[in-house]
Amino acid sequence: QVQLVESGGGLVQVGGSLRLSCAASGRTFNRYVMGWFRQAPGKEREFVAAITWGAGSTYYGDSVKGRFTISRDNAKNGVYLQMNSLKPEDTAVYYCAKYRRPFSITSYQNQVEYDAWGQGTQVTVSS
Numbered sequence: 001q002v003q004l005v006e007s008g009g010g011l012v013q014v015g016g017s018l019r020l021s022c023a024a025s026g027r028t029f030n031r032y033v034m035g036w037f038r039q040a041p042g043k044e045r046e047f048v049a050a051i052t053w054g055a056g057s058t059y060y061g062d063s064v065k066g067r068f069t070i071s072r073d074n075a076k077n078g079v080y081l082q083m084n085s086l087k088p089e090d091t092a093v094y095y096c097a098k099y100r101r102p103f104s105i106t107s108y109q110n111q112v113e114y115d116a117w118g119q120g121t122q123v124t125v126s127s
Helices: none
Strands: 004-007 010-013 018-024 034-039 046-051 058-060 068-073 078-083 092-099 114-117 121-126
Touching: 004 092, 018 034, 018 092, 018 121, 034 068, 034 078, 046 068, 046 078, 058 068
Parallel strands: 010 121
Antiparallel strands: 004 018, 018 078, 034 046, 034 092, 046 058, 068 078, 092 114, 092 121
16 A cells, blocks of 8 residues: 655745655555645645656646646655745645556546545645
8 A cells, every 4th residue: 555645835925935745655656647636724625736657747737837846756756746936825735646547647637536645734825
């Protein structure tokens, strides 16, 4: 069973930047799409970004396009989310997740297609 541990969250001012990290256990990390989701208080969890197993393709939610960048380092079993130009509406708990099927990318925006989740890291953007 893959375990995921996020880090890097915190309090930042509007317009600032943060870099989230997700450390994964296991030897098959490089076979799976990895995603980032977020959940703000009183709202449903939403898709933020995803990256394919070899980092050849990346995908973003409309609200973060042009501001966030997802990346991964398969040698380190790590996936990262660089967040720039942060806005108050980016305030949420951010979750790292592993896609259910290896070498598959269909429905990457759908959280039910991910079968392992981290505990989440809080990001707060203050105005």
